Amino acid sequence: MKKITNRPSGLQPLIQQRWSPRAFSSQAVAPEVLERLLEAARWAPSCYNEQPWRFVVAHASDAAAFAGILSTLVPFNQGWAKSAAVLGIAVANLNFASGKPNGWAHYDTGQAMAQLAIQAEHEGLKVHQMGGFDPAACQEALAIPEGHVAAAAFAIGYEGDPATLDPQLQGQETGQGERKPLAEIVFHGKFGK
Amino acid sequence: MKKITNRPSGLQPLIQQRWSPRAFSSQAVAPEVLERLLEAARWAPSCYNEQPWRFVVAHASDAAAFAGILSTLVPFNQGWAKSAAVLGIAVANLNFASGKPNGWAHYDTGQAMAQLAIQAEHEGLKVHQMGGFDPAACQEALAIPEGHVAAAAFAIGYEGDPATLDPQLQGQETGQGERKPLAEIVFHGKFGK
Numbered sequence: 001m002k003k004i005t006n007r008p009s010g011l012q013p014l015i016q017q018r019w020s021p022r023a024f025s026s027q028a029v030a031p032e033v034l035e036r037l038l039e040a041a042r043w044a045p046s047c048y049n050e051q052p053w054r055f056v057v058a059h060a061s062d063a064a065a066f067a068g069i070l071s072t073l074v075p076f077n078q079g080w081a082k083s084a085a086v087l088g089i090a091v092a093n094l095n096f097a098s099g100k101p102n103g104w105a106h107y108d109t110g111q112a113m114a115q116l117a118i119q120a121e122h123e124g125l126k127v128h129q130m131g132g133f134d135p136a137a138c139q140e141a142l143a144i145p146e147g148h149v150a151a152a153a154f155a156i157g158y159e160g161d162p163a164t165l166d167p168q169l170q171g172q173e174t175g176q177g178e179r180k181p182l183a184e185i186v187f188h189g190k191f192g193k
Numbered sequence: 194m195k196k197i198t199n200r201p202s203g204l205q206p207l208i209q210q211r212w213s214p215r216a217f218s219s220q221a222v223a224p225e226v227l228e229r230l231l232e233a234a235r236w237a238p239s240c241y242n243e244q245p246w247r248f249v250v251a252h253a254s255d256a257a258a259f260a261g262i263l264s265t266l267v268p269f270n271q272g273w274a275k276s277a278a279v280l281g282i283a284v285a286n287l288n289f290a291s292g293k294p295n296g297w298a299h300y301d302t303g304q305a306m307a308q309l310a311i312q313a314e315h316e317g318l319k320v321h322q323m324g325g326f327d328p329a330a331c332q333e334a335l336a337i338p339e340g341h342v343a344a345a346a347f348a349i350g351y352e353g354d355p356a357t358l359d360p361q362l363q364g365q366e367t368g369q370g371e372r373k374p375l376a377e378i379v380f381h382g383k384f385g386k
Contacts, residue, residue: 008232012311019238042378043209045322047322047324051373054378055378062381103324106300109300110297110300110301110303112307114304115307118205119204178242182235185244185246187250188255189262189335191338
């Protein structure tokens with residue numbers, strides 16, 4: 001496990017250590033462990049408790065299903081994500097049960113995935129979410145019904161050896177990604193203040 | 194602190210205990226504690242590390258700023274949120290730095306707020322996010338610039354005594370909210386399977 005050194009002390013330890021690797025070990029994720037990750041997503045908060053999140057997942061051992069999800073990723077992501085133990089697509093239900101559009105469908109699906117990623121850290125696993133996938137291919141390959149959209153793709157697995165990656169990616173496996181300063185994202189009373 | 198009994202064992206403890214109360218104590222949140230919550234949001238993952246989240250916050254002690262945010266909530270939420278120690282609006286920057294629309298603006302802002310809520314639990318605090326606010330009023334009152342939208346409102350504080358709430362709300366302070374069964378939200382390989 002990489003030691004992340006560029007984050008402030010006082011962060012909850014799982015938040016402190018969370019990052020998105022591309023190198024995954026070949027170790028499988030036990031079904032009951034994946035289920036706990038999905039339980040963590042399930043217990044996220046949502047607008048009017050609508051729970052707009054849905055998840056399509058595949059263990060690497062389910063070769064056809066895994067290949068189906070992998071095929072929806074952009075080639076660059078396929079290159080490394082093929083070694084993950086689990087691939088998935090987070091799907092957002094765009095409408096409330098009432099039929100009215102849910103303006104928090106993506107927002108709450110993001111919340112659920114953030115809880116999944118924290119639970120993953122708790123289990124010694126890593127999650128790497130991706131925007132680089134083909135939503136149309138996804139709708140087709142995964143039979144996602146109307147009114148639902150593929151919001152994000154994700155890879156789950158145990159942290160691997162960066163040496164297994166393409167040489168130009170190995171140096172990026174530091175866990176030390178940067179963030180904007182707090183002063184650029186937090187304001188008091190009014191935006192910009 | 195309420196004991197939540199309707200969630201499966203094996204959930205990471207902060208995820209296990211997280212819920213959204215309406216009763217808050219009158220205890221203030223120290224500025225450095227609020228800063229750690231915002232740090233937790235800051236270190237969330239985001240598409241291309243764009244970090245589309247912005248936060249406008251106000252401590253109750255900053256009466257004008259607090260009233261400004263409170264005024265954007267629907268009356269029902271004003272009724273209980275007026276007693277929170279901190280109010281805030283999570284704002285999503287809708288465009289990438291490149292100028293192209295960011296399809297993950299809401300999704301990633303949701304991820305950041307989920308990390309904020311987990312950090313809050315870690316600090317002994319509670320967060321209650323709200324969809325019940327007036328986005329147009331918010332844009333105006335908080336001077337939110339074009340290309341950004343108020344995605345969610347939130348209240349932060351220490352858990353309070355339900356007896357301080359309107360009688361009809363007191364019975365809802367159980368922390369035992371329900372969720373759809375896992376089988377309704379998780380599929381293997383294809384949606385619906």
